[in-house]
Amino acid sequence: MILKVTTLSKYFNLSPIFRDFSLTVYSGEKIGLNGPNGSGKTTLLKMISGITSIDSGEIQINGLEVNPEQTNSRKNVFYLGHSVGLYPGLTGQENLEFMAGLYSQSTSTIPDILSKVGLGTNESKLLKFYSQGMRQRLKLASALVIDPNVLLLDEPLTGLDPDGIQLFETILSNWDSRGKTMVIVSHNLDWLSRITDRIITLA
Amino acid sequence: MLVHFILKDLKIELRSKEIITSMFIFGLSVTLIFALAFQVAPAMIREFAPGLLWVVILFTSVLGLNRLFSLERDEHALWSWSAGPVDRGTVFIAKVISALIFVIFSEILFIIPFFVFLNLPIEFSFFQLGLILFVGTGAIVSVGCLISGITLQASQRDVLIPILLFPTASPVAIAATKCTQLLFNQKSITEWNYWLLILGSFFVIFTLFGYLVFNKIVEE
Numbered sequence: 001m002i003l004k005v006t007t008l009s010k011y012f013n014l015s016p017i018f019r020d021f022s023l024t025v026y027s028g029e030k031i032g033l034n035g036p037n038g039s040g041k042t043t044l045l046k047m048i049s050g051i052t053s054i055d056s057g058e059i060q061i062n063g064l065e066v067n068p069e070q071t072n073s074r075k076n077v078f079y080l081g082h083s084v085g086l087y088p089g090l091t092g093q094e095n096l097e098f099m100a101g102l103y104s105q106s107t108s109t110i111p112d113i114l115s116k117v118g119l120g121t122n123e124s125k126l127l128k129f130y131s132q133g134m135r136q137r138l139k140l141a142s143a144l145v146i147d148p149n150v151l152l153l154d155e156p157l158t159g160l161d162p163d164g165i166q167l168f169e170t171i172l173s174n175w176d177s178r179g180k181t182m183v184i185v186s187h188n189l190d191w192l193s194r195i196t197d198r199i200i201t202l203a
Numbered sequence: 204m205l206v207h208f209i210l211k212d213l214k215i216e217l218r219s220k221e222i223i224t225s226m227f228i229f230g231l232s233v234t235l236i237f238a239l240a241f242q243v244a245p246a247m248i249r250e251f252a253p254g255l256l257w258v259v260i261l262f263t264s265v266l267g268l269n270r271l272f273s274l275e276r277d278e279h280a281l282w283s284w285s286a287g288p289v290d291r292g293t294v295f296i297a298k299v300i301s302a303l304i305f306v307i308f309s310e311i312l313f314i315i316p317f318f319v320f321l322n323l324p325i326e327f328s329f330f331q332l333g334l335i336l337f338v339g340t341g342a343i344v345s346v347g348c349l350i351s352g353i354t355l356q357a358s359q360r361d362v363l364i365p366i367l368l369f370p371t372a373s374p375v376a377i378a379a380t381k382c383t384q385l386l387f388n389q390k391s392i393t394e395w396n397y398w399l400l401i402l403g404s405f406f407v408i409f410t411l412f413g414y415l416v417f418n419k420i421v422e423e
Binding site for chain 1: 274279281284
């Protein structure tokens, strides 16, 4: 087992989003998360990644508790969220170098990765001038640079054109063959059931 | 990691020049307003000048701090490190150092017009003025960074930063004004060093406090 959520509770303005929620994800497993708007899909991913605090319960990754003091627990996790989560004032290449520095990864692979995601010619363009699809590709590129064991993907197809979707599915199958653990949020149930091992529906 | 974050802020600022330009223009404008509004005897202006100088520094710092922390809010850039294996306290220290660099740089730009427009006599040690500016600015930015961090996720942060910062930083402004006033009156450092110690204490205490609590305050 790589990811374990135990009796997790989270409240927003005193109304519970999660109450005693538990989840176990095994190494190499692909989990789909589905549910209506406001059911807490994004919040769950953000709590697992450490961006959002939890009110009670425990989240463990590789046996390490996810909390602000435990930086090692976040070493092998990557959250790909709704927003790009990178700096608009830096170029695509500089953003990836910044991310590589955070995770102590080599920067030598960045030009190849940028080419692989179709941003090879836009590496020196500022992120603020990227289109939505290009931003999504850059997020994928940062996941490739970091190469984490656990990937938390929140609506990963948003903004991608058909070529981008094909690229994402190629990357996804590559991650799958390398035994990466993935938790994927999507409203597209057909797509989710095709690419994941099991689906959890949040009410 | 500390240098990594400082270099990132410097790189963004070097390219956009948003923070320093806005602080310099604002500082210069306020100086001009003061120069035109206070057309009084030179002896009186010398008494007012230290207070006016720190009012300008406090106001320009708010402008710079607001923009510096907005870099983390734009496109949720803070997710890059808050979800990463990063000691968030280090991010706070990096912000204090970046803010200190930006505010001191803008001070260097508007301090000469300040003395020229207010027609102030320069009869004191530049080194001692530099020391007061460094420690005083450090105290203001350490308090300011903590408040900017607390309000980072707030929707009304543009309003909240000055509302929270001005009362909290008022002891700093008073101590810095006293130091500068005694320096302008050519008093020996032994007569104003305790005010400098107060500034230094604020700088150290708020920087350490911010380092310890930043972990919690940046969480959503």
